[in-house]
Every structure is written in C-alpha cells, then in structure tokens.
Amino acid sequence: MVRMAQFQKVSSAQFVESAVDKLGISGAEALRVYDTIVLPKRATSGSAGYDFYTPVRIELAPGEDMSVPTGIRARIDEGWVLMLYPRSGLGFKFGMRLSNTVGIIDSDYYHSDNEGHIIAKIVNGSKDKTLVVEPGKGFIQGVFSGFGITVDDEADGVRNGGFGSTN
Numbered sequence: 001m002v003r004m005a006q007f008q009k010v011s012s013a014q015f016v017e018s019a020v021d022k023l024g025i026s027g028a029e030a031l032r033v034y035d036t037i038v039l040p041k042r043a044t045s046g047s048a049g050y051d052f053y054t055p056v057r058i059e060l061a062p063g064e065d066m067s068v069p070t071g072i073r074a075r076i077d078e079g080w081v082l083m084l085y086p087r088s089g090l091g092f093k094f095g096m097r098l099s100n101t102v103g104i105i106d107s108d109y110y111h112s113d114n115e116g117h118i119i120a121k122i123v124n125g126s127k128d129k130t131l132v133v134e135p136g137k138g139f140i141q142g143v144f145s146g147f148g149i150t151v152d153d154e155a156d157g158v159r160n161g162g163f164g165s166t167n
Contacts (some may be wrong), residue, residue: 004077005144007039007050010115018069018117023056036135037071040142049141051087052120058133060124065099068139073116076107082142084120090139095125098140105142112160 009015012034019030033055040050052070060066074082084103090096099121110116120140124131133139149155 002146004080005082006075008073008075009034009037009039009071010073010117014115014117015069015071018114018119019056022067022069022119025056033135034071038136040072049085049143051138052084052118052140052142053136054133054139055135057135058122058131058139060122060131062124062126062128062130065121065123067119067121070118070120072118073110074105074118074142075110076105076144078107080144080146081106082144084118084140084142086122087138087141090131090133093126094129094131096131096139097123097125099123103140103142108158 010018012031015034015037016027016030019025019033020027023030025033037055038053040052042048042050052072054068055071056068058066058068076082082105084098084105085091086096086098103118103120105116105118122139
C-alpha cells in the first residue's frame with residue numbers, strides 16, 4: 001500500500017461559513033458541531049474505503065437531498081484522486097446516493113479558497129423509507145486511486161473551488 005494522502009479538519013471559520021450556508025444553523029451551533037468532527041478512518045486493515053462521519057443529524061424523506069459539510073479536507077499527492085461513494089448499507093437500504101454519482105476530489109482542491117472542504121450532497125433514493133443518520137455515524141466512504149494522463153496532456157489551469165470550478 002502507498003501512503004499518499006492525509007485527512008485534516010478545515011479551519012473552524014471555514015466550517016462555520018459552510019455550515020451556516022448549507023445547513024442554516026447559527027455560527028455558535030456550527031462551532032459546537034466543529035468540535036465533534038472526526039477524521040475519516042478505515043474500519044479494517046483490508047478496507048479500501050475511509051468512512052466519513054456526519055457531524056450533523058441527517059434526516060431525509062424519500063426523494064429529499066441535503067448538502068453535508070464534512071469539515072474534512074484531504075492533502076493528496078499529485079497523481080492520486082479521492083473518490084467518494086455512499087456507504088454500502090445506506091445505498092442498499094435507502095438507495096442513498098451522491099447527487100453527482102461519484103464525488104471526485106482532485107489533489108489541487110486542497111489549495112482552493114474554501115480550503116478543499118469536502119461537502120457531500122446526498123439524496124434519499126428510497127420510495128418509502130426515511131433516511132436517518134445520527135451525528136458521528138458513517139455516511140459516505142472515500143477510496144484513493146492513482147490515475148494517468150495522456151502523453152500529449154497540456155493542462156495548465158489553476159483550480160480555485162469545487163463543483164464545476166474548472167469549467
């Protein structure tokens with residue numbers, strides 16, 4: 001196994017900004033939540049995925065969606081990417097999915113103005129079940145993967161943001 005990344009918390013100011021915007025909670029409540037954020041972990045030595053734990057309660061009726069600021073950023077070596085997926089059990093039981101299918105966290109996202117804050121927009125795909133995930137429980141998982149580029153690649157753009165920031 002290659003060690004090529006490190007999870008960190010975003011600053012409290014960045015988390016508060018995102019939580020107030022995405023969750024509609026007060027700054028004081030966001031600061032309280034910030035102190036509870038847990039870095040992603042693998043459950044077993046054979047696990048490929050790092051479990052991300054929700055810092056807030058998730059409750060979604062069938063068809064509803066929610067943006068969840070994780071409070072997490074990832075420093076990733078060049079040539080690697082972090083791919084985000086729903087935790088298997090939530091996908092199987094509730095049809096939970098990420099609204100963009102698979103979240104792609106590029107290595108240069110870490111340096112964005114938002115500190116590379118990973119925000120997961122999830123959807124309850126169930127027809128008849130309410131999805132509930134309590135704070136501190138796993139809801140998505142991240143898998144690192146290496147990637148290649150073409151021999152004639154000339155990419156020279158600079159990232160500043162996420163969610164379509166590079167066109």
